[in-house]
Amino acid sequence: MTAPSGLGTAHLATPELLRSVFRRHAAGVAVITAPGPRPVGFTATSLTSVAAEPPVVSFGIGTGSSSWPVIAEAEHVGVHILGEHQRELAGTFARSGADRFAPPTQWRTGPEGVPLLDGVLAWLVCRIVARVPAGDHRIVLAEAVVGDPAGAGRPLLYHQGRFNGLRD
Numbered sequence: 170m171t172a173p174s175g176l177g178t179a180h181l182a183t184p185e186l187l188r189s190v191f192r193r194h195a196a197g198v199a200v201i202t203a204p205g206p207r208p209v210g211f212t213a214t215s216l217t218s219v220a221a222e223p224p225v226v227s228f229g230i231g232t233g234s235s236s237w238p239v240i241a242e243a244e245h246v247g248v249h250i251l252g253e254h255q256r257e258l259a260g261t262f263a264r265s266g267a268d269r270f271a272p273p274t275q276w277r278t279g280p281e282g283v284p285l286l287d288g289v290l291a292w293l294v295c296r297i298v299a300r301v302p303a304g305d306h307r308i309v310l311a312e313a314v315v316g317d318p319a320g321a322g323r324p325l326l327y328h329q330g331r332f333n334g335l336r337d
Contacts, residue, residue, distance in 0.1 A: 195328040200262045201228055202247040204282040205239035208270050212263035214327045224313040229306045245281035245296055246311055249289040252322035253334035259325060280315050290320040
């Protein structure tokens with residue numbers, strides 16, 4: 170397989186190729202939370218706005234994730250947009266085996282029992298409407314029920330395997 174002139178060398182699609190390509194894609198950083206016997210949460214860079222009417226978002230979650238069993242059964246989730254001042258929080262929710270809701274994480278129980286993180290740029294509580302199989306992941310579609318866009322600061326981004334601030 171060869172690439173057109175000027176595009177470099179084409180590679181067959183593999184999981185590593187996909188990871189390498191998406192390391193170059195800057196993405197906003199969100200944390201998804203859900204109530205359960207113990208609250209769960211994970212860092213997500215796959216959050217997207219799907220529709221405005223009704224207001225629907227989507228995110229991906231691996232079925233091998235420690236959060237998946239709770240998300241698989243949850244009726245509602247919290248969606249939190251992180252600010253650049255929250256690199257450590259993003260790291261905590263990305264780290265396997267971490268007690269994500271222990272101090273210094275600051276949170277409270279919000280509508281529908283959803284854990285809401287303090288100090289975020291914006292948050293939504295969403296009702297899960299679908300879980301779509303996608304390889305070793307599920308794409309979760311969730312309709313916004315209530316939220317707050319009034320947090321202060323600039324967004325946190327994920328690029329080249331690191332959390333970064335937005336530059337002008």
